[in-house]
Amino acid sequence: MATIRHLFHEMPSDRRRQLTDLAVKVSIPRATRLFEEGRRADRFWIIRSGQVALDQRVPGRRAAVVETLGRDELLGWSWLFPPYLWHLGAETVGPVEAVEFDAGVVRALCESDPVVGRAMYRYVAETVAERLHGTRVRLLDLYGPQGSGLDP
Template sequence: MIGSLIDAMPAGTQERLAETAHEVTLPRGTRLFEEGLRADRFWVIRSGQVALDLHVPGRRALVVERLGQGELVGWSWLFPPSIWHLGGEAVLPVQAEEFDAAHVRALCDADPVLGRAVYRYVAETVADRLHRTRARLLDLYGPQGSGADED
């Protein structure tokens, strides 16, 4: 099973999307993509973990999120100019389904039902990650003791 991306697709479109994927094994330390380079593929993790990182001049890359089983790795491929906004590295050995972005975009263009479902899935993924990032930032930088339990 590829994971929640395929599961989220409408009946009749799941098989077409699944046929575009192939399984990959990525050893720990493998760089999947680099910030600023062309985004030409994406993955759904079957097992393992990928760290998303941000280049910080003069410092080591800053890990902004860790993704695991069933999660989509990469959304930059869907939106022009299809350039990675972050970097990604396997921090644990990863088994994943890899998709060719150009092929999936062509499927989305040819099948509006599939296209709408893919765009919606990716948009919901981005929204969820923004929400999680906001929560992490509030934990790090929010005023102490400002929680709901306070009188």
């Protein structure tokens, strides 16, 4: 699993410090809406404790939860790719402790420092790949003739 440790492992300590200096510790109450699908993605978080539900709008119905994220997971990757709009919505399940980053500042750091940029893009790409794999397994479990074939 791509964790924040993987991101920092890729960087020399001085680069790691540049990124951690941008982190802001936040406490987010239960049932807080963090972002909405289609709106501007201007920040992202690393969850330290608690859970956040990712959801997708369904016309005429309540938003469907597609995944729940927890400790040490990246919340938000849309900030890294134009047009910088959220692909999903997100809401805290309970109280959440996290570190928050200003997306524009981190993007500028990635552009100005190839070492940081490579590590960040790799971390986000690994996160997206893992989540796509998880979605595929869930879809096979729901709709496949014999499920995913993976043991629980």
